[in-house]
Amino acid sequence: MRMDKMRTLPHPLLVVLQCTLLMAGVSIQSTAQAAEEAAGGPGADWKAWRADTDVSNTASLQRGARNFANYCLGCHSLKYERWSRLAQDLGVPPRLLEQDLLPPGDKPAQYILTSMPAADAQAWFGKTPPDLSLMARARSQDYLYQFLRTFYVDPASQTGANNLRLPATAMPHVLSELEGLKRAVYRQAAGTAEGGQVTGKPVFDHFEQIAPGRLSAAEYDGFVRDTVNFLDYVSEPTQTARRALGVWVVLFLLVFTWLAWLVKREYWKDVH
Secondary structure (H helix, E strand, O other), X not given: OOHHHOOOOOOHHHHHXXXXXHHOOXXXXXXXXXXXXXXXXXXXXXXXXXXXXXXXXXXHHHHHHHHHHHHOOOOOOEEEEEHHHHHHHHOOOHHHHHHHHOXXXXXXXXXXXXXXXXXXHHHHHOOOOOOOOOHHHHHOHHHHHHHHHOEEEOOOOOOOEEEOOOOOOOOOOOOHHHHEEEEEEEEEEEEEOOOOOEEEEEEEEEEEEEEEOOOOHHHHHHHHHHHHHHXXXXXXXXXXXXXXHHHHHHHHHHHHHHHHHHHHHHHOOOOO
């Protein structure tokens, strides 16, 4: 797939910030990485991880669309999004859309639907994989980010994997070839039972990598962030335009309020 080679301009403010930090000798770290270091182990503070999505970042959305088409579309649909709308908003040329994204037989005007029959999905996973069109709004971007980063090996699970964000999930770890395999390490936390005796309760402590993936930790983190950013865009494709229009609406209301105050003062000047 060659969507990652499409030319897009980075956000000017982001470029200035990155240059400033690099000149000062400061490394840019994600919120997740900072939280892990503070907690003393990889994944120890996973509930504090933040997706930090930016739907105005077209390059990130393009990469996220590529990720979704390659790894998610086999099971999940985006039933409220059309391929043509995606291409228009993300600046994807028609040639690249048909060559790299469109499944065989699909047309640009069609909705983004998986080819997996619902009956087969029910038989294989025990439930039909959910549509992801509104998942970012229903669960939040941080939830999706934490979900995709907290898979771990679990031999007791039917799929061989489990998840901290959604325990006993029916979804297999489809990104394991990219992230690699890791296991969850637990520690015993002291507690008190009803009779007053001290008990031990297993509490998640950190992740331990047991097999490398194709991507480094930083690269996989970027992969997940781009994917979640794309799902954030899909949940409301017009949000960037809405926010830009909102500024002008507020300015109009301020000007209108000022004009209304002038009219009121003119009408009531003799009363006061």
